[in-house]
Amino acid sequence: MPRYWLLKSEPEAFSIDDLARAKNQTTRWDGVRNYQARNFLRDEIAVGDGVLFYHSNADPPAVAGTARVVRAGYPDPTQFDAKDGHHDPGSTSDAPRWFAVDIAFDAKFAHAVTLPELRADPALAEMVLLRKGSRLSVQPVSAAEWKRISKLGARE
DNA sequence: GCCAACGTTGGC
DNA sequence: GCCAACGTTGGC
Numbered sequence: 001m002p003r004y005w006l007l008k009s010e011p012e013a014f015s016i017d018d019l020a021r022a023k024n025q026t027t028r029w030d031g032v033r034n035y036q037a038r039n040f041l042r043d044e045i046a047v048g049d050g051v052l053f054y055h056s057n058a059d060p061p062a063v064a065g066t067a068r069v070v071r072a073g074y075p076d077p078t079q080f081d082a083k084d085g086h087h088d089p090g091s092t093s094d095a096p097r098w099f100a101v102d103i104a105f106d107a108k109f110a111h112a113v114t115l116p117e118l119r120a121d122p123a124l125a126e127m128v129l130l131r132k133g134s135r136l137s138v139q140p141v142s143a144a145e146w147k148r149i150s151k152l153g154a155r156e
Numbered sequence: 157g158c159c160a161a162c163g164t165t166g167g168c
Numbered sequence: 169g170c171c172a173a174c175g176t177t178g179g180c
Contacts, residue, residue, distance in 0.1 A: 008178090034163075057178055115179080133161045135177050 004141040005045060006052040006063070006129060007103070016053045016064040016108050025105035030076045031086045033098060037138035042073040042099040045138075050146055051103050054129070055112070056137075062112035063149055071102035109153030123148050 007029060009015065019027055032038060051067040075096035078086040091097035118124050128139040141149075 010178090059180095061179070135162060137177085 002048045002050055003044070003046065004050040004052070004143060004146040005040070005069075006054050006139050006141050007067075008054045008056040008137040010057045011055040011064070012057070015055065016105075019053065019067060019103070019105045020108060022105070026070060026102055028077075028100050028102050030078050030098075030100040032076070032100070032137060033086065033088070034137065037136055038097070038099055040138045040140070041101055044140075045069055045101050046072050050141075051106075052141055052146070052149060061115040063109065063118070063153065064112050065108035065153070066106040066150065067103040068106050069101055070104045073099040073101055076100040111153055111155045113149055113152045117152065118149070121148065121152070 014027070019025060029041070032041060047069055049069040051069060052063045053065050053067050055062050055064050075093070076086070076098040077100070078084040079088040079091045079096065079098045080093065081087055082089075086098075088097055115129075118127065119130055124130065124145055127141070127145055128134055128136060
């Protein structure tokens, strides 16, 4: 059984359209520097899992579409690159601290499902995204939440 | 641009 | 181990 995840990205940095335009419509999801999110990337996320692509710091913030995981957790190369903004001098190749996954474009929603719409839907009340103070950039989504949001996004 | 909430760091 | 200071996230 596939599992489902929500990944946040600021669309000014990398949007669902950028993913759709990327080589092979695939990208490496790197640069995550939070331990709880790292644990999901390293230990939980599997090939074939579904991804809700969320635009944070956007107007309005919204789930913009879906992607799927095409490569499970592996050491994030940017942590070893001194020229990269995500460089972590405390991490070694023997014991990498940070992990990445690869995702491929699936679909852009006909209707981006906005944060107010998510909040207004009783079926989504338990979403991690909607919890007070929740800032996790990689978070689990239930199968029911996935189904519901996909349905909302398919609306014209 | 503001600021609440959260995570990390480092002195003690 | 505590906690103040600082940095980041992300909605508004």
